[in-house]
Amino acid sequence: MCGRTALSLDKDQVRCACGYKEKNGNSFTKPDWIHEHNDGKEYAPSYNIAPTDVTPVLIAARGDKGCVKTSRILKPMMWGIIPPWHKGDYKSHKLSTNNCRIETIKTSKLYNPILTSGGRCVIVAEGFYEWQTTIKSKAKQPFYIYAPQDDNIQVDDPETWNNKFNEVDGWKGIKLLHMAGLYHVWRNESTIIYSYSVITMESNSTLNWLHHRMPAILDNQEQIDAWLDIESVNSNLALSYLRPVKILSWHQVSTEVNNSRNKSSECNKRVTCKNKSTQKNLTAFFAKSEKRKSSEDSLLNKECKKVKH
Numbered sequence: 001m002c003g004r005t006a007l008s009l010d011k012d013q014v015r016c017a018c019g020y021k022e023k024n025g026n027s028f029t030k031p032d033w034i035h036e037h038n039d040g041k042e043y044a045p046s047y048n049i050a051p052t053d054v055t056p057v058l059i060a061a062r063g064d065k066g067c068v069k070t071s072r073i074l075k076p077m078m079w080g081i082i083p084p085w086h087k088g089d090y091k092s093h094k095l096s097t098n099n100c101r102i103e104t105i106k107t108s109k110l111y112n113p114i115l116t117s118g119g120r121c122v123i124v125a126e127g128f129y130e131w132q133t134t135i136k137s138k139a140k141q142p143f144y145i146y147a148p149q150d151d152n153i154q155v156d157d158p159e160t161w162n163n164k165f166n167e168v169d170g171w172k173g174i175k176l177l178h179m180a181g182l183y184h185v186w187r188n189e190s191t192i193i194y195s196y197s198v199i200t201m202e203s204n205s206t207l208n209w210l211h212h213r214m215p216a217i218l219d220n221q222e223q224i225d226a227w228l229d230i231e232s233v234n235s236n237l238a239l240s241y242l243r244p245v246k247i248l249s250w251h252q253v254s255t256e257v258n259n260s261r262n263k264s265s266e267c268n269k270r271v272t273c274k275n276k277s278t279q280k281n282l283t284a285f286f287a288k289s290e291k292r293k294s295s296e297d298s299l300l301n302k303e304c305k306k307v308k309h
Contacts, residue, residue, distance in 0.1 A: 002099055002179070002198045002215040004257060005049045005125040006144070006268055007056070008158065009174075014056045015074060016165035017176050018124060020221070022071060028170040031058065031072040038193050039090070043076040047267040049125070050260035051080045051098040052091075057183060057196055058122040060228045072228060077121075077194040082186040083110055090186060090193055100182060100197040102216060102242060111197070114182045118230035120238060121183040121196055122218065124176050127155060127268065129257050130211050142257050143210060144268045145250040147175040147219075156251075156269045180216040180227050180242055204244035217245040 009017060011033055019028040033056075041054045049055055057077045061068050081097040082090045100111045127146030146155050153174060154160045163173030183196040199216040207214045218224045218241070226233045226241045257267040 002128050002130075002200060002213075003051070004129040004260070005055070005123070006047045006127050006129070007049060007125050007176075008045045008047055008265070009126070009163070010045055011043065011056070013163055013173070014124065016163070017171045017173060018056075018058055018072070018074060019165055019170045020072060020224075027167040028165070029070055029167075030165070031074050032061075032068040032070045033074045034068065036075055036077070036192070036194050038076060038078055039191050041076075041078060044263075046263040047265050048129075048257050048260060048263045049079070052078060054078050056124060057181070057194075058124060058178075058228065059120075059183065060118075060230050062118070062230070075194055077183055077196045079196060079198075081110070081114070081182065081184050081195045081197045082193060084113070084184060084186065086186070087188070090188075090191065097195075097197050099200045099213075099215075102199050102201045102239070105182075105199065105239070111182055114184050115235050115239075119182050119184055120227055120230055120235075121181045122224060122227060123179040123181045123196060123198055125179065126174060126176060128177065128179075128215065129253070129267075130207070130214075132210050133212070139255075142253050142255060143250050144253045144257075144270075145207070145248055147177050148247055148249045149175055155249075156265070158265070177215075178218040178224055180218055199242065201242065201244055204246065206244065206246055206248055210250075214244060216242040217248075218242075219245045219247070 015030040015033055019030050022029055038054055043054050043056055054076045056074045058072055058074055061071055061073045079098055083093055083095060086093040105111045105115060127144050129142055129144055131140040131142050149155060152160060161174045165171050180199045181196045183194060186193045200213045201216050203212055203214040218227055223241045227238055251270040253268055254271050256262045
């Protein structure tokens with residue numbers, strides 16, 4: 001699952017970080033930012049983003065083509081899709097829609113119509129939080145998960161990020177996560193709200209030691225291009241691009257993040273695990289991983305010797 005994310009970049013920095021090359025283009029382009037009222041809710045940089053908060057979401061420029069210069073745009077949207085059929089106060093639909101399961105997306109009364117009508121989006125984040133559910137403990141240890149960074153960048157120290165952008169090299173700052181999602185425009189008589197859900201799937205060996213679910217992360221440009229290309233890539237083909245990502249980084253964080261009102265940089269700071277059970281399980285997991293890797297290397301060496309002889 002995905003229940004908390006972090007994005008501390010301001011609006012202009014997010015545009016730079018989402019820079020891309022247009023088809024047949026040689027230089028990097030920053031997607032235009034299109035403001036939406038969203039019942040007065042605005043994007044606010046935060047180290048602890050929770051459902052109902054508003055964050056920047058990357059989409060294809062469809063109905064906005066007349067007022068933008070880029071094929072992709074960023075729009076602030078509320079986390080948690082408001083069902084199209086809901087009437088009255090948008091806060092009262094009582095459905096949990098911050099995540100949508102990829103296994104049931106095509107049979108869902110809520111998500112399938114949005115998927116087939118082209119409501120695909122990319123949620124950008126510096127990282128997301130997950131609480132370990134694979135151990136028996138009342139106090140679950142929170143972890144911060146993020147994209148692998150260059151050696152000189154530490155995700156919990158913004159002074160090391162070196163956030164710079166130019167049209168030749170693109171973005172050279174912190175590497176963001178790009179999570180596949182669906183979005184919908186909900187309307188009533190006086191309100192228009194853009195809202196989204198993050199697509200989740202079964203965890204692979206990268207994260208199943210922590211949690212059985214993980215967000216559908218687009219970890220290369222081909223996947224991002226296909227997911228956003230609603231004109232040329234149909235929904236079935238687009239879904240085939242979604243698969244569990246194999247390379248991620250993470251560290252333990254304090255329980256400050258448990259309270260969604262805590263938005264400060266303390267939320268994603270690296271801490272030493274105080275839970276002995278958690279530490280024991282982690283040590284065992286990585287020991288098994290190293291043992292498995294050693295066995296695989298040994299087998300590979302034997303096969304190589306056979307080939308030589």
